[in-house]
Amino acid sequence: MKKTKIILTIIIITAAVSFGALAVSADETTQPTTVLKTVAKKKPLKKIKVKVSKKEIKKFFKKSAFIGNSIGLGQRMFMNSEGKKMIGHPKMLVKGCYAFTNDKGGKYSLSYKGYGGPAKKVVKRTKAKRVFINMGTNDLFEGPKKVFKRYKKYIAGIKKESKGIVVYIESMTPVYKSGQKKKLNNRNVNKLNKLLKNYCKKKKDLYYIDITTALKDSSGGLRKKYTSDSYVHMTMAGYRVWTKKVLKYVKKQIKTEKRAKVAVKYAKKFRTSNEVNRAKKLVKKLPKSTVKNKLKKKLKKVKVKQ
Numbered sequence: 001m002k003k004t005k006i007i008l009t010i011i012i013i014t015a016a017v018s019f020g021a022l023a024v025s026a027d028e029t030t031q032p033t034t035v036l037k038t039v040a041k042k043k044p045l046k047k048i049k050v051k052v053s054k055k056e057i058k059k060f061f062k063k064s065a066f067i068g069n070s071i072g073l074g075q076r077m078f079m080n081s082e083g084k085k086m087i088g089h090p091k092m093l094v095k096g097c098y099a100f101t102n103d104k105g106g107k108y109s110l111s112y113k114g115y116g117g118p119a120k121k122v123v124k125r126t127k128a129k130r131v132f133i134n135m136g137t138n139d140l141f142e143g144p145k146k147v148f149k150r151y152k153k154y155i156a157g158i159k160k161e162s163k164g165i166v167v168y169i170e171s172m173t174p175v176y177k178s179g180q181k182k183k184l185n186n187r188n189v190n191k192l193n194k195l196l197k198n199y200c201k202k203k204k205d206l207y208y209i210d211i212t213t214a215l216k217d218s219s220g221g222l223r224k225k226y227t228s229d230s231y232v233h234m235t236m237a238g239y240r241v242w243t244k245k246v247l248k249y250v251k252k253q254i255k256t257e258k259r260a261k262v263a264v265k266y267a268k269k270f271r272t273s274n275e276v277n278r279a280k281k282l283v284k285k286l287p288k289s290t291v292k293n294k295l296k297k298k299l300k301k302v303k304v305k306q
Helices: 002-030 052-061 069-088 119-128 144-161 186-202 235-272 273-285 290-300
Strands: 064-068 092-093 111-112 115-117 130-133 164-172 208-209
Touching: 002 208, 052 064, 052 115, 052 235, 064 069, 064 119, 069 092, 069 119, 069 235, 092 111, 111 119, 115 119, 130 144, 130 208, 144 164, 144 186, 164 235, 186 208, 235 273, 235 290, 273 290
Parallel strands: 064 092, 064 130, 130 164, 164 208
Antiparallel strands: 111 115
């Protein structure tokens, strides 16, 4: 009897063990196999931080020249007072009654350190790297289209004489509402500015700065607090607004170019697809310029790591 019990116990244990083994085996085969894939993490982009110091701004404008007529004379007065704190000491090539039509040398022509002559010759004498032009007031009697043609010829002359110079067109300033004339009116001012703005978009190293909008009142004319003679000439408050607009534009431009330059530098150093793609995007955003062309050439030489 004891033997029978022992044998039965052994059989039960063996069956239990076999059943457990089968259950485990079945469990292993029915459950999906987990495959761990190694995902290659993209290397994070190196942050680009750029600043524009006051020293940089003053250095920028020290190598710049401003061209203008009697409105420019007021701008020179402003620059000699509080303006120098904002942008330093640019070369002011301004003359009362100056116009495209009398840019031939003589009584109403521009001059620099005793030398007088056509703007293209005078600008060359200054050795300026960039020139800011605000013209049109004394020419608009010919109509915006004619003035635009003269403007293009004027710019071309400056660029030809001073190779590599960068030109900034400051939009023509508005006329006080009651001071408008037959041709010298805000409608024609707006037409000329539109032509200049579109032209600058198409040309290399040619920029358009809108200073007009900030000087306008609700009627589209020069605001009362900015006019000194109820006509086209301005108060110091007006020149302050003007200079701030120019300064804001230049700061933004320097920052944008700096970011693009740093991005290209990182693309060359790290050669990752992320860095190269970012550099391409930032360079693409730049307007037509020598700076843009140089950066594009550098990027073409960068070979992405495989």
